[in-house]
Amino acid sequence: MLEAYAGKSLKTNRELQEEDQFRREKFLKTNQFYFREKAGADSLAFQWIEELLSSKKYGYSLLMREYGKDALQAEEIFRHTGRALIKLEEMETSGEELPLAVFAAELSDNPHYFDRGTAAGLLLVHAICFREKRGLPENTHEWRELLEDVGIVPDNISSQVHVCGLRLKKGESWHPAYEAFYENGEPCVVTMENLKDITEAKAIDNQVYVVENEMVFSYLTSSEKKKACTILCTSGQLRSAAVKLLDFLVKSGASVYYSGDTDPDGLGIADRLWQKFQASVHIWRMGPEDYEKSLSGEAVGRFGLAKLEQLKHPVLRETAEYIRREKKAGYQENLLEELAKDIQK
16 A cells, blocks of 8 residues: 555665665675786685675775765776786786885876775775785885785985984895995985885984984084984874884884973874883983973873873873963973983083
8 A cells, every 4th residue: 555655666675775774785795806807816816805795894884885976987896906906916926116106007097096004005905904814004104015015105305304423224235325424424314215225223322312302403413513412303193103213222222212292292202102012112311200391282182192092001101181271281392401411411
């Protein structure tokens, strides 16, 4: 009677859900057949889709979300990502490496197609994680490492760190360009591209002073010329170049003294660095007393305060209690003289 009144066939929600699930599985199986014909059942692309069907992992939710928005667009992303897996197999055989932009352009005619944050870029990461049998990257550095492990080279220029008093070895010899900066006691910039062939990094007296802010770095490198020391500037969040350089230094036996802003983001950077390198990292001028000296009028909001819950380092957790009470940020620029005196000592 209801169907006669509505003039169409009526279906229950369960029937509609089952039809939708059938269409989604057909979408996956159609593309699986496409890659079996194109590359064979032994190809990574075919096996990846088989895993999507069986476990609903490695990009399944992302792909279904894109399918719900636009089925044709989802199929394009799906097939480009499958071709990317086939390309990675070829690159592994030949030992070839490709910049991310070149890799993307070869497969899609768009050099930004697989950029981090795009749907295609996210799906590619899921597919590579299937290939490598590893979890999703949690930050930019891990994303960069994941791509580099399969022969894709991200942008190596924008990731950089400012240094002073640092020696870098290329092969068996100290790099002549950085030796010149080292001998003159002048600061310079090191990018991920520069670090590509570096085999060793050496700090003066096996001590590295790492600061978060550029102005602090400039002050310390100009005021400390009478005492030779190694200073690095991360310019905020730790980029891949800084992490890689610090990894070289820690492996060389260096002690790392890190100082940043005493606000939620600054404490978070220090905490993550300490968790990565443990005993090699010493928190520098970020305790409660330093917070009180560096205090500003800048308010810390509730989202910032929530970040303090994630801290692990005992000194940083103690400072976090003061931040919760004051609800104000502390800035490293207010401790310039103390930082300079520490280095002199």
